Amino acid sequence: MLYVGLMLTADGPKLVEINARFGDPECQCILPRLKSDLLPVLLACAEGDISGVKLDWAEAVCMTVVMAAKGYPGAYEKGTRIENMAEAASTECVTIFHAGTATEDGTLRATGGRVLGVTAIGSDVAEARTRAYAAVERIDWPEGFHRTDIGWRAL
Amino acid sequence: MKVMVLGGGGREHALCWAIAKSDRLTRLWCAPGNAGIAEIAESASFEITDPDAVVAACRDYEIDLLVIGPEAPLEKGVSDAARAAGFKVFGPSEAAAMLETSKTFTKQICDACGAPTAGYAAYDDASSAKAHISKHGAPVVVKADGLAAGKGVVVAETADEALAAVERIFDGPGGGSVVLEDKMIGEEASFFILTDGTRAIPLAGAQDHKRAFNGDEGPNTGGMGAYSPAPAFTPALQKRAMAEIVRPILTEMRARGMP
Numbered sequence: 001m002l003y004v005g006l007m008l009t010a011d012g013p014k015l016v017e018i019n020a021r022f023g024d025p026e027c028q029c030i031l032p033r034l035k036s037d038l039l040p041v042l043l044a045c046a047e048g049d050i051s052g053v054k055l056d057w058a059e060a061v062c063m064t065v066v067m068a069a070k071g072y073p074g075a076y077e078k079g080t081r082i083e084n085m086a087e088a089a090s091t092e093c094v095t096i097f098h099a100g101t102a103t104e105d106g107t108l109r110a111t112g113g114r115v116l117g118v119t120a121i122g123s124d125v126a127e128a129r130t131r132a133y134a135a136v137e138r139i140d141w142p143e144g145f146h147r148t149d150i151g152w153r154a155l
Numbered sequence: 156m157k158v159m160v161l162g163g164g165g166r167e168h169a170l171c172w173a174i175a176k177s178d179r180l181t182r183l184w185c186a187p188g189n190a191g192i193a194e195i196a197e198s199a200s201f202e203i204t205d206p207d208a209v210v211a212a213c214r215d216y217e218i219d220l221l222v223i224g225p226e227a228p229l230e231k232g233v234s235d236a237a238r239a240a241g242f243k244v245f246g247p248s249e250a251a252a253m254l255e256t257s258k259t260f261t262k263q264i265c266d267a268c269g270a271p272t273a274g275y276a277a278y279d280d281a282s283s284a285k286a287h288i289s290k291h292g293a294p295v296v297v298k299a300d301g302l303a304a305g306k307g308v309v310v311a312e313t314a315d316e317a318l319a320a321v322e323r324i325f326d327g328p329g330g331g332s333v334v335l336e337d338k339m340i341g342e343e344a345s346f347f348i349l350t351d352g353t354r355a356i357p358l359a360g361a362q363d364h365k366r367a368f369n370g371d372e373g374p375n376t377g378g379m380g381a382y383s384p385a386p387a388f389t390p391a392l393q394k395r396a397m398a399e400i401v402r403p404i405l406t407e408m409r410a411r412g413m414p
Contacts, residue, residue: 001247002348002355002405006396007273008387009341013396015272016343018254018261018404020247021226024166026345026361029383031173033359038170039156039177041349043220046243050351055358063382066165073367073376097168098191108190114377117165125382149369150380153342153362153387 001045028097028117029062063128064097064119065136067146072113080143082108082115088138093121093131115144125154159216160185160196161203161233162224170222171196184216204228206236213242220245230256250413258298258334268403273339279332281325287335288317296336299324308375310338344388345381348401352409355401360388 003023005016031038035056044050069076082101085108089096097119100112118136122128129151136146156179160171168191175183175195185192186199199216202208204227213221221237223229223246234246254261265272273296278284288295297320299307307324311317317335324333347358363381367373 001245002350002401004346004348004396004400004404006344006346006388006400007339007341008344008392009339012271013344013392013400014339014341015261015265015270015400015404016339017258020251020255021229022166022170022224022347023345023361023363023378024164024224025378025381026347026363026383027166028169029381030347030359030361031169033383034173037177037179038173039158039179039220042174042222042245043156043243045349045351046220046245048351050349050354050356053349053356055349055356057359061382061384064165064380066379068367068376068379073374095172096191097165097172098189099163099165099168101190103190103193111189114165117168119169125386128382147364147367147369147379150364151382154382154385 025064025066025114025117028119029064032062032095032119032121033058033060058121060121060123061125061128062119062121063125063132063151064117065132065146065150066099066114067116067118067136067139067141067144068114069100069110069112070143070145076113077143078109078111079104080110080141082110082144083140084138088118088135091120091131091135091138093128094135095119096135110141110144115141118146125151129155156180156219157182157217158184158220158222159199159213159218160192160222160224161209161228163187163189163192164224167224168192170224174222182216184218186212204231204233206231206233209233210236210240210242213237213240219243222246226252226255248413251408253413254408257300259300259332262334264404264407268407270400270403273336275334275336277332277334281321281333284321284333284335285318288314288321293317294338296338297321297324298334298336300332300334342387344385346388346393346396346401348397350405352405355397355405357393357397359383360385360393362387
């Protein structure tokens with residue numbers, strides 16, 4: 001696995017940084033587009049032979065909107081209640097990935113800085129974005145915040 | 156097949172979610188996981204940054220594949236320890252992880268294989284770095300050499316800002332040396348590639364938003380949102396990135412015996 005950060009300059013792509021892992025939150029908006037079974041792909045990488053790997057992708061755009069605890073990346077409150085998740089998750093083409101969460105007394109609680117990755121698939125950036133934000137708006141978490149302009153460059 | 160995933164963030168939830176759909180999966184554990192992961196994987200509890208504890212857990216659960224998400228276990232050598240104990244591991248070796256832990260090292264690899272990157276100078280003392288800034292001025296990108304959780308990079312628009320950044324780096328943790336880079340103009344994109352050290356298969360491009368607030372304002376974070384594919388990273392640019400950057404770097408790494 002290689003993850004390169006690039007600057008798309010007038011002279012073409014140039015390297016900014018290299019990582020040897022899956023990035024986060026990018027991983028959350030890449031895997032939902034993958035139609036192939038991921039498990040044999042991970043296994044092939046682990047075995048050091050990806051010659052048999054063929055990847056099938058959905059012709060779609062996927063977007064993740066991160067919901068974080070107010071104050072992040074500085075100090076923030078822990079243990080706040082998050083509600084209405086089931087309704088939010090039922091939004092068309094939406095999957096909600098958790099980061100800093102735990103269940104306490106049957107209630108979902110925020111336990112970290114970045115807490116949820118609200119992820120939606122659409123035929124283009126605009127549709128994915130509309131769906132993701134529709135789900136974000138349904139989540140009842142007064143102590144959380146999110147950016148409202150994810151994907152502005154691509155619209 | 157029995158799989159163990161290490162980590163408890165959004166990335167690991169996405170990995171568990173994708174793995175859980177596989178027909179070949181028989182059991183899935185995640186440590187430490189989170190409330191969302193607990194709906195699709197069994198929870199396992201052990202210290203994921205302790206190589207001995209991870210190897211013991213792999214044996215106890217008789218796992219067939221270990222998937223490592225976060226960087227902390229990699230830094231502690233968990234990946235190498237599990238491999239040495241005979242387990243199959245998705246996650247880089249310590250040698251490969253070196254690419255991200257040292258920015259100077261990354262630059263040396265680029266120099267050796269001709270991969271295009273920003274012009275740079277590396278210094279391991281503050282006064283030489285400051286002399287460089289005084290001579291060349293701003294804008295300049297100041298980077299701490301080691302891992303700094305995304306917080307070791309300052310894009311300085313004035314020489315004063317750059318000098319202050321150099322001082323902070325040599326005073327703070329992760330200091331010790333600094334890389335000064337020419338500022339590049341353009342849109343940033345992330346490009347993910349599957350590799351076994353020899354072959355390389357492009358996965359996807361993406362763009363993310365690092366700043367906390369709207370309009371890309373506010374402090375840097377681990378990322379407030381992302382989308383894939385990124386329209387700006389066209390198929391033509393992807394092809395160039397593979398030919399001019401990814402393949403030369405993999406060839407150079409292999410020549411250095413770093414899988």
